[in-house]
Amino acid sequence: MATLRDRLDHVLGVKAADSLADAFDMQTVEDLLRHYPLRYATQGQPLSEEAPEEGAHLTLVGVVTKTDLRPMKNRRGRLLKVELDAGSAKPVEITFFNGDKVSYLVKQGVRAMMSGTVHYWRPDRWNLSHPSYLILPEAGESVENLTAVRGSGDLRGLAQSAKGAEGVDVSFFEREYIPVYPATAKVQSWDVLACVRQVLDQLDPIDDPLPQDLRAERELLAVSDALRLIHLPERKSDIEQARERLRFDEALALQLVLAERRHDAAGRVAKSCPPRTGGIATEFDKRLPFELTAGQKQVIAEISDDLSAPHPMHRLLQGEVGSGKTIVALHAMLQVVDAGQQCALLAPTEVLAAQHYRSLRGMLGELGTAGELGAADNATKVVLMTGSMSTSTKKAALLDAVTGEAGIVIGTHALIQDNVEFLDLGMVIVDEQHRFGVEQRDALRAKAKDGVSPHLLVMTATPIPRTIAMTTLGDLETSTLTELPRGRSPITTRVVPARMHPKWVDRAWERIREEVGQGRQAYVVCSRIGEEEDKPKAKGRKAKPEEEKEGPTTHAARDVFETLSAGALAGLRVGLLHGRLPSDEKDAVMRAFNDGDTDVLICTTVVEVGVDVPNATVMVIVDADRFGVSQLHQLRGRVGRGKHPGLCLLITETSPMGTAMARLEAVAGTLDGFELSVLDLKQRREGDVLGSAQSGTARSLRLLSLLDDLEVITAAQDLAREIVESDPGLTRHPGLATMMRAAVDGERLEYLAKS
Incomplete structure (x- = not known):
């Protein structure tokens, strides 16, 4: 028998386990069972009502009613034209380009399963080109184990995976839904399926981490049932119910991580920075040559309230391109400077950092030139720090930061380096937050005095849909600027x-x-x-x-x-x-x-x-x-x-x-x-946004849709915050803690925050 925590080499053997580890970084039984099917090969009749889309993948079962072996026009060899009666209004046309190798098996009258991609060669004519296939017993015959697999491609591989000591278990191909998995060149879908079936045959009952009353309220399957049915469903409703349960698990795992972050932040101490009458912020407001929008005034008030509290602000400021986020951020910085503390603004590129430096100096005028001739009495100093600055310029900026001479320090990743120190860092602003990860933000925040956390404001001009903000930035409060400042042109x-x-x-x-x-x-x-x-050309070969x-x-x-x-x-x-x-x-x-x-x-x-x-x-x-x-x-x-x-x-x-x-x-x-x-x-496509193509790892959200699952994400967020509030660290919920670690790891959440 096996549990979710068991190592795969103990259950499957070293060879199979090593292959799965190399291909998908799977280590445990749970890793394998949460490698969900991409789709299902079905034996239904999807062709009777309307034609399929170009590029759609179809798996059909039917009887070959006609074959025609003919020479190819533009190259040597012969192709095989086949008509398959799959129960639709018209026979399905199928083309094999290696006709001579296929014709001895794919003959008129045989019953076969065929799986391939739809190609249109005229607006009203389509076919399956060179599909994988498997010869099946005749309809109505008693299904017995076959001694040989007759077919090619993926379906032949699937059949081989079902081959035991007595032959091929063809009964598996009588299933209405056959899972098709994410695969690699070395570990094919049928290899994964064979391992999944072997594990499910040995799996012990699973203690469900979700309470029974919650499962009943949301009509969710038990996790043991969901993990079985997602892989081996008997009917379409099995797939839908399994996905619903496992989708909620993913949403809850993410929200538990974010809820723990929020709880941790709420327990930290920050220096209170209440507004000061007659300070630099007040003077700046007086000198503004234009009137702020209603939205800017509202967001400034929200941030001002956060800065006045004795625990660190954690706020996301998002707004359209040109909505005036910079002026809002500057007002917040001046409120912190009025409280005797410093601000650091982290930008992703040197061009943007330099632009911020010029922009803030321009807006502040003599209020931003402390130490220079003509500076205002209550002026502060704004300095720029980037990695490619000259040594003397960088030393001057470092000195201004560590002595507190500079109230506002603007820079790139150079600000995160160990040799950068602040006298009293009170707030960190991260511009274009999706360019930075949590680790980088925390590295800058760690430069505050011991025992104190600086306030954090992250900004983005890339609007974030609500579901994505809740799923990737749920530890932050959100402010949104929707109006464009006066004077902007269409x-x-x-x-x-x-x-x-x-x-x-x-x-x-x-x-x-x-x-x-x-x-x-x-x-x-x-x-x-x-x-x-x-x-560059790939090493060791010339481009064709x-x-x-x-x-x-x-x-x-x-x-x-x-x-x-x-x-x-x-x-x-x-x-x-x-x-x-x-x-x-x-x-x-x-x-x-x-x-x-x-x-x-x-x-x-x-x-x-x-x-x-x-x-x-x-x-x-x-x-x-x-x-x-x-x-x-x-x-x-x-x-x-x-x-x-x-x-x-x-x-x-x-x-x-x-x-x-x-x-x-x-x-x-x-x-x-x-x-x-x-x-x-x-x-x-969400599979690309959150999958291995961009994140560099095979681990990502598998079932949860950031566009469509607002209700699931909201419910999971409410539950996660309630659980973490009563049980920080999840010591009384070990099942949830395990599920959280299994469903989402730190690397994946870090990637989500940048997506």
Whole structure:
């Protein structure tokens, strides 16, 4: 017998366990049983009502009614055309390209299971091309173990996995739902299935971590039943009920981690920073040349209340591009400075850190020049600290921080280094929080005095749907800015299909010249830098000719700079900015653009966030299909920041009928960042957003949908907070603690926070 905590090598043997560990990092029985099927091969009749979608994966059982072995037109060999009666209105057409190898098994009259992908070769004609197949006993025959497996591909592998001492257990293929698992080249789906069946045959009863009354209230299966039915369902309702229970487990595991974080933060001590009458914050308010929006005033009040408390603030400030988050953050910093403490602002790039430094100094004026001639009496000092600064400049910044001379310290990851010390750090602000993880935030917060935690404000201009905020940032209170400050101009976005209308691209450069002719400026954004950044060939092999031709050629910033400077934009002052420039050169290029000494800035995504040049009115994004939805929204937010309307042109060579073009049209169709953030998640698919493709690990959310499961997430959040409030550390709930560790580990939650 086996328990969830047993090691797989004790249950399956060393060889199988090592394979699962190498492929999926599985160590225990529970790791294997929570490797849920991606889908199920079914023997239903899905074809009688409507045609399947292009690319859909079908598994059919039927009788071969016709075969035709014929020569291939363009290469040697013969293909086999097959018609399969699967109970639908018309026979299903199937093509095998290795006809001579298949025809001796796939013959008229045999009963077979076939599994493959739908391909349309005419608008009204589709087939399954070269599917995997398995020859089955005749319908109505008593099912007995076969001595040999007759078939190919995945289905043959599945049959081999069902082969025992007496032969192949064909009865398994009479099941209505056959699980298909995430797999690798070395560990196929049928290998996983064989291991799962072996484990389930030995599994002891499981103590359910959820109380019976909660399961009854939510009509949830027992966890032992859910884990069996998710792998070996008898009917569709089994799959739905199992997923519902296991989905709630995932939501609760995440919310327990976040609830523990909240509880831990609530127990920490912070220095109270109440507003001070007549301080620098009051003086700053008096000098503001514009009126704050109602939303900004409300959020400033919320943050002010948090800062006045004797425990650390944990707040997320989110808002549309250009909604005025910086002015809100600055007001919070000045309230902390009035209380005699320091603030640190962490930015993800040197360009953004330098932009924040110039922006805050500009807004503060003489209030931000302490120690300089002409400084106001109650001024503070603002300093910048980045990794590529000169040694003397960095030493001066370090001294200002450790002596308390600087009230506001702005920097990149350089702020997290061990040699950076503060006299009395009272608040940490993290801009573009998704670029940083919890560990990095905590490293900066640890620079406060012993026994004290600084207040924390994290900001993002990437709107976060409520379910995602609850699932990844549930330890933070949330403030949202929805209004745009007065004076912001509308932005028009247009897609430029270069393949269909090459002259429209020429017109894009003309629009830039027209805007520059009226005294304004423009950006041209490229997806890559160029030259040595180009993809290296894999070691040990040469690229095949077809590999070299794959995909459209993208335009590098360096090449576009040279082409436009000598061509369409000749005579204009054109600058080049990218992440590989030395720090001082990047700063000089950005200053020239800020000061109006550069007409057109050709750049990469280093200008994605935080760059504020009100005179810039046009942005042309080259190869726009190479950017994500949220990234495009962020980029176009760099224009329309002044009194003149903004124009964003999305140049693409992608197919006008493809999904990439649909994504660009969607971006062009709305300026609502929250709507686009949902679209972004749908476009990328949640399996990609939270799966091994991006996180680098096979562990991620498996069943919980961040878009669709608001009710589940909300219920799990309420329950988790209630449990942690009464039982911090979950000492009285060992089952929940185990479930939490099994369903979500620290690495995965760290990735979720960055997603």
